Every structure is written in C-alpha cells, then in structure tokens.
Amino acid sequence: MKKSIDDLWLEYRATGTRVARDRLVLGYMGLVRQVAWRMSITPSGVIDYKDTVIAGIFGLIKAIEKFDPDRGFKFETYAAYKVRGAILDELRALDWVPRSAREAGETPSVVEFDEDLPEIEGFNPAREPVADGALAGALAQLSENERRLIALYHGDELPLSDVGAALGVSESRASQMHSEIISKLRRALAVNQPTMEACQ
Numbered sequence: 446m447k448k449s450i451d452d453l454w455l456e457y458r459a460t461g462t463r464v465a466r467d468r469l470v471l472g473y474m475g476l477v478r479q480v481a482w483r484m485s486i487t488p489s490g491v492i493d494y495k496d497t498v499i500a501g502i503f504g505l506i507k508a509i510e511k512f513d514p515d516r517g518f519k520f521e522t523y524a525a526y527k528v529r530g531a532i533l534d535e536l537r538a539l540d541w542v543p544r545s546a547r548e549a550g551e552t553p554s555v556v557e558f559d560e561d562l563p564e565i566e567g568f569n570p571a572r573e574p575v576a577d578g579a580l581a582g583a584l585a586q587l588s589e590n591e592r593r594l595i596a597l598y599h600g601d602e603l604p605l606s607d608v609g610a611a612l613g614v615s616e617s618r619a620s621q622m623h624s625e626i627i628s629k630l631r632r633a634l635a636v637n638q639p640t641m642e643a644c645q
Contacts, residue, residue: 457509463592467584469509470502474580476521477501477528484532495634497532499627503599504531510600531599583633591626594619 448456450472457465481497508527512520587595590612597608598619609619 463596464585466506466509467581470505470584471581473505473509473521473524474502476524477505480525480528481532484529484536495631496535498634499630500532500535501528502630503595504528506595507531507600510596579633580630583629587626587629590614591622594622595626598623 448468450469453465453469453472457469477498478501481501482494484497504527505524508520508524511527512523514520593612594608597603597611598605603611605619605623606616609616612619612622614622
C-alpha cells in the first residue's frame with residue numbers, strides 16, 4: 446500500500462535513512478516542478494528546464510535534511526524557499542544576469558526574482574500525480590559515495606575540495622562524480638518531463 450506523506454515523514458524522522466529521505470523527495474517533486482518551470486524563464490531567455498529541476502531537487506534535499514518543525518513553519522513554505530534559492534544559485538552559476546546589472550550590484554535576490562510566483566503553501570503532495578519512476582530508480586541506484594557527496598556538497602555546502610577529502614578522492618574526481626550524478630538525474634527527468642499545463 447502506498448504510504449502517505451505523513452507516513453513518509455514519520456519514517457524519515459524515526460530512521461533518518463537516505464532511502465526514507467529519497468521517498469520524501471519523490472513525494473514533493475510536484476512542488477519542485479512547479480517552481481522550476483516558472484524559474485526556467487529568466488530575464489535573458491529560457492534555460493533548460495531539467496537544469497532548474499535538478500537544482501531544485503538538491504534544494505529540496507537540503508530542506509528535508511534541515512527542516513525543524515518546532516520553528517513553526519510549514520514544510521511546503523520552507524521547501525519552496527530552499528528550492529527557489531538552489532535554482533537561483535544555478536542561474537547565477539550559468540551567468541544569466543546581464544553584466545551591467547551585475548557590475549552595478551543589481552543581482553536580484555530570490556524574492557525579487559520570483560516575486561510574481563504564486564504561493565506554494567497550498568501545495569498538497571497527496572493530490573499530485575506521481576510519475577517519477579525513472580527518477581526513483583536513478584536515486585535508488587546512486588552509490589553510497591554519490592549520496593554522501595550530495596549531502597556534503599548540497600546539504601552541508603562544503604567546497605568540492607573538502608567533499609573530496611571526506612570521500613577520500615581528489616577535488617577533480619569529486620567534481621567528476623557530481624557531473625555524473627547530474628547526468629543520471631537528467632536522463633531520468635527526460636523520461637517523465639511534464640507538459641507546461643502539468644506544472645502550472
């Protein structure tokens with residue numbers, strides 16, 4: 446029987462395993478897709494939707510691992526903020542901000558960039574269609590070192606040099622592993638890429 450999102454949270458809080466975390470990731474993919482679709486349209490044009498989704502997944506993973514329900518925030522609100530921030534970091538890395546604006550110190554914040562996005566607080570994972578079998582498979586097939594890399598680089602925000610040291614590999618190998626993870630996720634997302642209407 447399929448577990449509810451509340452059951453998945455109970456499982457994750459009881460075990461803290463990456464398997465339980467990945468199940469929550471799949472449960473909230475609808476939220477990631479909603480934010481990613483809107484943020485894939487930048488002031489300088491449209492970037493690859495899959496790139497924004499992958500960045501959003503990493504933001505969602507960080508949100509799940511860092512979320513503290515005792516602070517009084519709804520998870521959906523907190524997750525949307527982290528997903529938006531991760532996607533904006535990716536947009537900055539892709540250098541989409543015009544040079545004139547960047548030199549003038551006008552790089553927009555998350556709030557300024559997507560202030561026209563509707564609130565995600567009404568998002569209900571139970572109502573979202575689940576069509577991420579390929580993504581579930583890709584997450585399940587990540588090696589232990591790949592999972593640790595995601596946790597260290599995207600969760601703890603360590604530089605790749607420190608991530609490599611923690612994994613016992615060079616910085617260049619850690620960078621290569623990160624690229625391989627992104628390639629795996631891109632292939633999985635290509636299988637179930639939704640239409641515009643599904644993300645609105």
